Amino acid sequence: MVEFLSLVGYPRGPDFQALQEIAQLGVQLIEGGEYTLLGHRVLGKGTQSVVFLGKLEQKLVAVKVLRGDSVRSDMEHEAQMLKLANQVGVGPKLLAYAKRVLVMEVVQGVPLERHKQLSDDELVTCVERSLEQAKALDSISLDHGELSRPLRHVFYEKAKGAVIIDFESASTKRKPHNFNSLFSFYFVKKGEIQERVKRLLQPPIMSVTKYSLEPCSTSKWKT
Secondary structure: OOOHHHHOOOOOOOOHHHHHHHHHOOEEEEOOOOEEEOOEEEOEEOOOEEEEEEEEOOEEEEEEEEOOOOOOOOOHHHHHHHHHHHOOOOOOOEEEEOOOEEEEEOOOOEEHHHHHHOOHHHHHHHHHHHHHHHHHHHHOOOEOOOOOOOOOOEEEOOOOOOEEOOOOOOEOOOOOOHHHHHHHHHHOOOOHHHHHHHHHHOOOOOOOOOOEEOOOOOOOEEO
């Protein structure tokens, strides 16, 4: 079995700079999560990074580390975008970061891609809260960039209702389309999750371009 810490820098072997940064940030990596990487459990694996479970001051945290073959040179941009999103209550809380490492709150929830695990009430809450958060991002001109395909970027979480993750593609330099992208995914596109959402919420108008979300639990939208 591959040594667990050698996964820092996957798939090219140990990234000693990242390991040093993790230690300097006071974080201890621990094995855990729903994904398996070379025989070890991790929180997530993407094309640019691997997300590990960790401990910081005795609290569980998520530790996002650049892959050894990532085209990105550092975590600075994502850290700044997440910090900005946090200012309007969106995203997991940023706790610390270094050149190749991002430390944030652990999201303890269910991604939209596993919506069948959610009750109807939980799914409605997730849809409403995520649309509210998308509007909040629009209000500060921060475009997430991935909310037209949110299955792995939007989680239901009991405490917050919804959490939007992964700000590596986010930008303040393009016009934000967060709300429209997410609304279109939920109510315009076709698929199993869309049929379920529309059955539960049934917004009355589908052709207008500007929407305003009513207070939570009303499940109504107006122009």
